[in-house]
Amino acid sequence: MLSAVERYKRLLSGALARYFPRTAAYLRAEREVGVPLKKPRARVKKAGATAGASKAGAGKKPARPRGKPGQPASTAIYGPALLAVDAAQVEAMRARVAQAVAAGVISAPSDEQWAMILGRHPLTRIFAGAGSGKSTTLVLRVVFMLCHLGIEPGRLTVISFTNASCAELREQLLRVLGFWQYPFDAAQARQCVRTFHSAMGVLAKQALNNPRWFEQLDDSSGAPRELDNPLTAARLRPAQQRLLKQAYQQCYTEEPLFRELVHSLLGLPAPPAEAAEGKRPRVAKAPLDGFTLAGEFTALPLFEAFYVQAGFIQSIGIRPERIDAQALSCSARERSFIQALVLFGKAFDDCLQAQGLMTFDGAFQALGERLGGDAPGISAAALAPFNHLLIDEFQDISPQIVQWLQAVHRSLARQGTAVSLMAIGDDWQSIYGWRGSSPELFMNFDKHFPGKGKAKSSALLMLATNYRCIEPVIRDGEAVLAGVACKQAKTSKAFKAMQPGDHGVKLVQGFDIKARMPELLATIKAQCAHVASRSMADRNAVLLLSRRNEPLRAIQAQLDKKLPVKAYTIHRAKGLQAEVAIIVDDCMPAQPHPLRNALYAYSGFFANSYDQAMADEGLRLAYVAITRGVSRVLWFTKKTQGATQVLARRAGQRGG
Helix, strand or coil: CCCCCHHHHHHHHHHHHHHHHHHHHHHHHHHHHHCCCCCEEEEEHHHHHHCCHHHCCCCCCCCCCCCCCCCCCCCECCCCCCCCHHHHHHHHHHHHHHHHHHHHHHCCCCCCHHHHHHCCCCCCEEECCCCCCCHHHHHHHHHHHHHHCCCHHHEEEEEEEEEHHHHHHHHHHHHHHCCCCCCCHHHHHHHHCCCCCHHHHHHHHHCCCEEHHHHHHEEEEEECCCCCCCHHHCCCCHHHHHHHHHHHHHHHHCCCCHHHHHHHHHHCCCCCCCCCCCCCCCCCCCCCCECCCCCCCCCCEEEHHHHHHHHHHHHCCCCCCHHCHHHCCCCCHHHHHHHHHHHHHHHHHHHHHHCEEECCCHHHHHHCCCCHHCCCCCCCHHHHHCCEEEECHHCCCHHHHHHHHHHHHHHHHHCCCCCEEEEECHHCCCCCHHCCCCHHHHHHHHHHHECCCCCCCECCCCCCCCCCCCCCHHHHHHHHHHCCCCCEEECCCEECCCCCCCCCEEECCCCCCCHHHHHHHHHHHHHHHHHHCCCCCCCCCCEECCCCCHHHHHHHCCCCCCCCCCEEEEECCCCEEEEEEECCCCCCCCCCCCHHHHHHHHHCCCCCCCCHHHHHHHHHHHHHHHEEEEEEEEEECCCCCCHHHHHHHHHHHHHC
């Protein structure tokens, strides 16, 4: 027989479903007090399918060498109690939203969006597909927490990927809260919505003595800006290069082993040996020859190559100075590179400290250690904004950020503070693996952020409706993902109806941009004219996309400046849309990267090799590019391979 408590739960659920029928999805999502939805299984190819994997090891997770960092066991700190949400709060929120919908401030949320807005679980993961309206839904979730759950603005932080995306969310939040005359100004919005690096910087001011940032050296904007995600940064600026070069020369002068390793890596004759009487011989300037690490496309001075790879190493949760180079499964040359990198890193840290500087990576690491230690140093007031976290673009998170988030919420839990975490993302749009991010962390969310009590798993929700693209565009985008080894199984639903002339991806093969530039320019002009003649067209007419800046610059140099065309690299275009997307790109095959394969296995965070992760990422990048288009996509490519090969086969099957 059912207990009295169980009977009461079921009666309450039934009553709410009858009197508030639009909450059905919400109730289904979290009925029975915290029992999560059944999670779709992620499809992961066997390890034997990865580049460079041995047949003997096919299908097995790479063994983690002894003594390596790996993934520490996470203390369960979420729950088991649900957030206090009652029927009156739900009804009030629905009435509030209905007012805004009637006034044209927002669109009416769907049932799946309401499930996210009204969620009760302290640990929630949401797969939000391309064009699913997650930004507006996220804003309404914040409104519900502030206006109806009574959470103080100073105890809630929304984290987005870049300063640009944060600015958009702040604008939406201020507009929606302003409609209901909720007291919330621009200063509060800046405190509430931040990048990871900005949020980290707030803690660093108190706990790390307000450091100056290496990443902001030589910033032409003048006054210090809010910390942004370094993934969006261009090449190193002169002041940064000078400091790196200084550390390189210092290490070369003072460390005989470093000199030997540098000469070996650059293929130079061995440096002079130490003088017989123990005096150091006069050391020449450190060589600045270009160095190409296997797997990298560009030759760099060694000091810059060390900096780039050290950033990757820290992003995947490894302390460079603690690496046992001999334990890495790679060639002697890569191990020598790591040995030299560790020595260089010590000299670089000395130079940073001498100038009162710190890197973002170093700060995340230092804060994690401070939060995880027994010594006090970060007050409860400083940690208060992290009580309730809503994180957008979670698929682009890195192991380093995971470790930092774990440390922050563990510290709050030790203080007796109840915490909640809502993670919103889409593994299909994860495109920053070259910098250490991985969708595996989102897909294995419960491993890294376990709950406690009966509901040990996070609540899982899906925003599967695509409000941006017509169905042929969605299906062509999904088709290129068929070869992705590691992904969450899901299918998007098209909301937008097709009109005459709409189409999915039209592929133009064998296209030489230099020889056929006039043809491309004429096509762009024709697409602009098409959009101008179309009723209810997207506010952006044409997006011109490429993986690289060079072809975009070449096209823009000859394009009529009056045409409504915006040109972006695919990485920078994520989150944007236009009526027509025109892609000018050859899909580059993943290049084997032995060192990063070894580091991936060493870290203990990943099931796949780095090479397989990059092969997957190339296909996801194509998906992101395709789903920028609302009603038409045109792809010009010289060599058909990877994603364009999939599209060519589909076109052949359709007979066009």
